Amino acid sequence: MKNILILGAGTAGTIMANKLARALPSAQWRITVVDRDNDHAYQPGFLFVPFHGYEPADLIRSRRKTLDARATFREALIERIEPDKNRVHLKGGDVLPYDFLIIATGTQPTPSQNEGMLGDEWHKSVGEFYTLEGCTKLQHQLDNFKGGRLVVNIAEMPIKCPVAPLEFAFLAESYFRAKGLRDKVEIDYVTPLPSAFTKPKAAELLGDFLDKRRIKLEADFSLARVEQAEKKIVSWDEREIPYDLLVTVPTNMGDPVIGASGIGDEFNYVPTDKHTLLSSVAPNIFAIGDATDLPSSKAGSVAHFQADVLIENVLSVIAGRAPEAKFDGHANCFIESGDGKALLIDFSYDVEPLPGTYPLPLIGPMSLLKETRLNHLGKLMFKWVYWNMLLPARPMPVGHQFSMTGKAIG
Ligand SMILES: Cc1cc2nc3c(=O)[nH]c(=O)nc-3n(C[C@H](O)[C@H](O)[C@H](O)COP(=O)(O)OP(=O)(O)OC[C@H]3O[C@@H](n4cnc5c(N)ncnc54)[C@H](O)[C@@H]3O)c2cc1C
Known part of the structure; x- marks a missing residue:
């Protein structure tokens, strides 16, 4: 019996476990997935909790139930990977051996x-929505916010779902308007980036959106510290921005297990080949999703597209062939x-978000780089797609490869 061990049963680890369970004969392969708890959270839903769009309980399902019955789920904290001994240490002393390892932490x-x-x-006048606890508390913080300066801040890049803080600012603007409080609330969007977003065309459009909504953009602001007593944030070049409510995206980092195993970069991300998803740690270790050091976005859609590539490459390596996908x-x-509106962006390593239609030319039905009601409904629909199509690794109508079909050039 050979062992494939998957670390992390989030978006990427779950998709990979379900694909592998179907692809490999269970008489010869044991697939084990480890996660610290049994609660799989639909993270894109965190954005809506502060505005009462979802309640926290709407977003959680059992990890065990999202996994194919042929995969074994272990609920434990992963403490250390030993690549030279092909084994992983869990809290409590158990050691799991592997022939192939997939890091999806x-x-x-x-x-x-x-x-x-x-x-x-923390979680009072300083809030966050990147954790279940944080978005739940932020719901009460926003309910109690009757006016003043709301500062939405990204401490440092890269972060997962880099558009989420912008979305939060737009939703907050619309939420306070609906509550009749907009004239009492000043909203600042404070980012370390030189503009509203990482990619030029989308950044220009999203910058206009901020302007139109009277949200002040403060760019090139790298957070040095928060001064809670003075209610202000301070940048490394000593710019100061006061707040009444700070909604922050703190520095994002890979899991400490990556650092403790001596295999990560300064952010605990796993060095990974940007095309094959083979890690540079060892030839039998792959990495996928947010755990990698890749220049792609840290997003669930990326984990999904990567899984389509990684399944091919894992099966090739198992069969003794080179990983070619x-x-x-x-x-x-x-x-x-x-x-009730949203935009959609679609891009790759080489092509920035462009206007057009998606996934079909002219027909769409989604519009790229354009604010529509249908895009918003698509975002809401994605929750169903996530649980019922994406995680179970069912065939999806869109392929993993980026396509220029439907894109308008020039
Ligand atoms: C507010 C917000 C909004 C978002 N919106 C979107 C969106 O609209 N669209 C989109 O595509 N993406 C969105 N994302 C991003 C998306 O959720 C992530 O990119 C995606 O979940 C990444 O999948 P992953 O498997 O790499 O990581 P995760 O899904 O985070 O899974 C990692 C798993 O590893 C486990 N783990 C880590 N270390 C250990 C350890 N030491 N021991 C045991 N278990 C461990 C964790 O418990 C976790 O379950 C959003 C994220 C947030 C926070």
């Missing part, structure tokens, strides 16, 4: 990395813009 907001972030005001950096995501 994701990335997490790590507020301890930001000076002053974790003071007495190539991930092209394909990512797409809906961007909520408030008032």
